[in-house]
């Protein structure tokens with residue numbers, strides 16, 4: 233099948249107000265928790281990317297009636313914690329690791345069995361990290377070869393609370409355990425090795441379900457009552473905004489305004505890292521929406537310098553490294569990243585694929601098991617294979633703004649998983665971008 237390719241050339245400064253898509257992590261959770269609430273919830277600002285639509289389709293298959301999504305609005309008729317029905321056939325979650333891992337936690341507690349599959353990329357991703365703690369709660373879950381999907385969840389098991397010290401900082405694993413814990417007898421305790429995004433905890437509280445956090449320890453007691461329906465407004469996704477933060481930083485004379493971007497402290501690493509590199513990013517009109525901090529971001533071009541990225545910021549910026557590597561390639565000096573081995577098990581092996589792409593643009597890059605060294609230098613043009621990874625595709629599109637010749641980025645169809653309006657936003661900002669679609 234012919235792929236969607238982007239061709240991008242350097243051009244003039246970027247300017248304007250760019251409203252990026254709704255937050256992917258928050259959108260998944262909004263759909264799942266609304267489905268479990270007793271009554272009708274209204275979600276606005278929902279990301280209508282393929283990943284979230286996969287979660288919507290899965291919950292419909294589990295018997296939840298929904299209207300939409302249309303222009304980011306989804307009405308969900310929640311069935312309560314005990315109202316889900318056995319789906320007919322397998323649940324195909326496409327490219328979405330978040331859908332598969334979060335739903336694994338929820339489905340482990342249901343009275344029926346389910347089988348979860350995904351696309352080629354998702355079928356390669358590690359699933360034992362959710363299966364192990366769920367099994368210790370009493371769930372019966374089979375994974376495929378090497379601990380990868382398909383997942384077969386037997387269901388019909390009474391779950392018990394656990395105390396679980398997570399070996400990796402993972403919001404998906406934490407969330408899977410918390411969703412299962414809603415149904416488990418007793419008090420479940422999850423201890424994080426480092427903070428990971430806390431949208432599930434915040435949102436459960438918003439639905440009226442008590443969750444307690446003290447330092448790195450999160451506690452939730454099963455059977456503590458129903459989830460109450462809500463109106464929930466999803467902020468713009470900082471992970472999508474990151475491409476524009478880097479783009480405006482590296483193109484001289486640029487200034488972009490990005491309204492209502494999620495500024496959750498467990499997600500904000502990209503801003504801290506870019507600022508440490510010299511980026512000029514201002515947060516204005518800081519406020520809170522549906523339990524999440526939001527702000528308008530204003531970014532102006534600025535000379536960037538290489539830095540050693542503080543390890544504690546890695547989990548707080550885990551999805552933004554493809555964009556940050558482009559910033560590093562355009563910076564003066566060397567940027568050093570370590571402690572980021574998790575990047576090897578994302579939608580692609582992001583360390584390998586970004587290193588390969590950067591090298592082909594003439595950048596001096598050194599690959600390590602858990603990171604990269606990137607020495608900034610002038611970029612050449614060329615052809616880049618995104619490996620079907622949405623964030624790799626968008627990152628190299630941004631690189632094209634600073635390359636001597638055109639960059640052709642191949643296999644960009646999956647940009648629609650997280651940021652369906654990317655091309656429109658990029659063109660509105662002033663990218664010189666052409667799309668070659670079959």
Ligand code: S3P
Nearest residue numbers: 257330401402403404405550551
């Ligand atoms: C996510 C958590 C992160 C992140 C992913 C979304 C979530 O994954 O990379 O894109 O919504 O919980 P891990 O939990 O594997 O770190």
